[in-house]
Amino acid sequence: MIRLSEIRLPFTVAEAPEAPLRAAVSQLLGLPASDIAHIHVFKRSFDARKADLLAVYIVDVTLTQPEREAALLARFASNPHIQPTPDMAWHPVGQAPADLPLRPVVVGFGPCGIFAALVLAQMGFKPIVLERGKTVRERTKDTWGLWRKRALNPESNVQFGEGGAGTFSDGKLYSQIKDPRHLGRKVMNEFVKAGAPEEILYVAHPHIGTFKLVKVVENLREQIIALGGEIRFEQRVTDVIVEGTGDKRHLRGLKVLNQATGETTELAASHVVMALGHSSRDTFAMLYQRGVAMEAKPFSIGFR
């Protein structure tokens, strides 16, 4: 496939861009329109800096004779806006062995824990997820309890519970992070599979949309469970069990408090993803006391 970028068309084409895009691509590549089999819009943004508003496209083009693409690309090799479409597929980094001794554990079921658990499940590792808060529906009630009735549940609120912090936001999905491995694409594709609007794959400033996140999060949970994963709510990790000394120190398990019953049990584990977010001060203090390396993260702050 050939990727063409910086295709600038009048803003008015955005509603039905197929024909103008085909004409523009045909002109840029110097080919009759009939040689173009398919045009896929990879990204669409708007340029509103001048009076004439523009829609700016990045597209991936397939020719009716794909074997001609290499020669065409060679002809445009020095043009930064006509390049091969990069491989954006997610490639699993491994596959679980048939005799997995211990299942990996993911602590926290916010965005980080959800995607850690999802990719582990997709690679066959059947992860166990421990989340101190409640399911997203229960958590919604508790969060509104604070906003409407000033009743705070310290374990189920806007920060803690299925979906993590930001679940009750409009779900902005853009950042300024560079993504040369296209890992963000994997995240977007999974969101769409879980019910997010398809336009998040191509608009420049994608949003999932207020309250749609709740259903998306539930669908991601169901997918993890269908792949053999397990998600345990109201389970707070209170300690890590470490054996050995010096270089020989290794993780043997976790102490887990069942918040519903008040009972603490031990869960054997050798591989744990701590996807804690930034509000779990008790857990950070515990990890610090246990000698886990930590460093302060720089942050930015704005004033008006």
Ligand SMILES: Cc1cc2nc3c(=O)[nH]c(=O)nc-3n(C[C@H](O)[C@H](O)[C@H](O)COP(=O)(O)OP(=O)(O)OC[C@H]3O[C@@H](n4cnc5c(N)ncnc54)[C@H](O)[C@@H]3O)c2cc1C
């Ligand atoms: C109101 C609000 C709106 C936001 N809007 C957006 C937005 O539109 N777009 C955007 O990109 N970002 C937004 N953010 C930021 C975004 O929510 C965070 O960057 C993101 O949630 C971080 O994900 P995480 O998985 O690292 O941590 P978190 O989402 O904080 O998840 C951590 C999870 O771990 C659980 N946990 C913690 N300690 C333990 C323990 N000891 N045992 C078991 N479970 C534990 C917590 O209960 C929590 O569910 C918003 C944040 C807030 C607060």
